[in-house]
Amino acid sequence: MGKIIIRDLICSCIIGCKPEERTVLRDVILNIIMFTDISGVIHSDCVEDAVNYQEVAEKVKLFVEGSKFFLLEKLAAEVGGLIMKEFKVDRVSVCVDKPGAVAGARSVAIEVEFGQVDQDMLGE
Secondary structure (H helix, E strand, O other), rough: EEEEEEEEEEEEEEOOOOHHHOOOEEEEEEEEEEEOOOOOHHHHHHHOOOOOOOHHHHHHHHHHHHHHEHHHHHHHHHHHHEEEEEEEEOOEEEEEEEEOOOOOOOOEEEEEEEEEHHHHHHHH
C-alpha cells in the first residue's frame, strides 16, 4: 500500500452559511491523501499503471471551484466521493481548510476519510 499526497491545493469557491458568504468566492485549502496499491507501478515504472495525481488535482479543483456548499463537511465528503468514484484508490482522506473562518484562528478544517465500504455514506 502506498500514499499519494496532494498538499495545499488552493481553490476558490462559495462556502458558508451566512448571506455575505454566499456572494463572494473564498479560498479553501485542500490536503488529499489517497491510499492505493503501488506494487504494480513500482515494478512497471509506467505512468499508465499509476494514479495520475495531476488529473486528480485538476478534477478536484474544477469541481470545488464550481461548487456552492454551505458546509465544509459536505465539500470534503463530495471531494472524497469524486476521487473514490473516478480513480483507482482504496481509501482517501480529504482535509479542507477555510482560512479566517474563526476570529483568532488561522483556519478551521474538516477532515473526512472514505474507503470502499463507505460508498453508502456518499449516496452511491
